[in-house]
Amino acid sequence: MESLDIAGHLDNWSVSIQLDKKEAARSIYEELNKHTDDYDAETLVTYLLLESRYYAIQRDFQESKHSLVKAREYDGNFTELQKYQLFFAEGIIYYFEKQYQDALVCLEKAEKYVSPSMEPAKIGEFHLIKAMVYYFLDITTLSAVHAARAVENFKSLEPLNFLLARTELVQGMNYLDMSDYELAEEHLHRALSTCKRIENQSLLASTNLNLGLLYVTRGLPATAIRYLEDALAGKQERIELNVLYLLADSYWKTNQATKAKQAYSEGFQKSLDNDDTKMKWEFAMLHKKYExxxxxxxxxxxxxxxxxxxxxxxxxxxxxxxxxxxxxxxxxxxxxxxxxxxxxx
Amino acid sequence: MKKVMFSVILIGTIIISGVIGYSNQDGLADKKGDFGSAILSFNILDK
Structure with a gap:
């Protein structure tokens, strides 16, 4: 393969990965993977960083991390942007593995290479991910600071509806943690409208879950049920146990014991099937509280x-x-x- | 216990990770909120 072809293939691969076109990405990967011995160090670093993203969109985080480890062998050849990409990718992987403190360490390293010359959307995305990590670390104030910085970068860019909706979610959940329910409700409903408009089912389910959580926290279980049932109908396996837990709790609180026991049984069984001991205990404790x-x-x-x-x-x-x-x-x-x-x- | 940071001056990069041991030693907070499953947000622009 000529070097020009390699560059062209890498570009096409990058676009396929960004557009989440898994089949096209796999086909280009199989072609590129045959020629890695011919790559110079710079090309190899680009290849490995893209390979990490390629595995990440398939949720194969072990392979994604493995690609980053291989890329690190050439870190003497990294550009500033590649250093940013490496640490940011590590941060995202740790986030999805729920290792939030490790995610924060990586994002702090990446932040050293965030430059004003980067596209506002990329800067905004960095602050959004950092806000999400701070939220799960229970550091509400800093999550709010980074969410605000994300909005600053997104607000002038019309096509970034998804990113804006995701940021609205973070802001809403931060206000919920600060017990400012009116602002939490305002942000979460704004995110809900955007998710419906852009027809993003995954984020829509998450937004319904968050609204359910808001109304459970406010002591309005009947209102929560409407959103939690919508969240469950979204069939997002990642959040299913959390939705079932809150639904069972809300049904019990509204004297709908049959539905509550059904949601509890389904959640408890799924936590056993998934070998999720933490959720198993949560369901067991919920059951003992009411039954x-x-x-x-x-x-x-x-x-x-x-x-x-x-x-x-x-x-x-x-x-x-x-x-x-x-x-x-x-x-x-x-x-x-x-x-x-x-x-x- | 949630730690409230009363004043934060953001000049350059402040390393917070070294001082958050109070939050959770494993960095795992089991909050029930969720922000979606997209790995790279750019994957789903305009969808």
Missing amino acids: DRHNFESVWQEGIDYFQKVNDKFNVRLFSKELAQYYTDSKQYELATKYYLLALI
């Missing part, structure tokens, strides 16, 4: 022990606070103190 009250204390204590063991501090805080309130109400002050302390970790 099997005489086992409530023991199962919640065991569940909190499990969350402590796996260092899931978010759930330790969440469930300990509720259990402590239960012990306070039943005048078991020693146990109440124990769980209030755990809620503070």
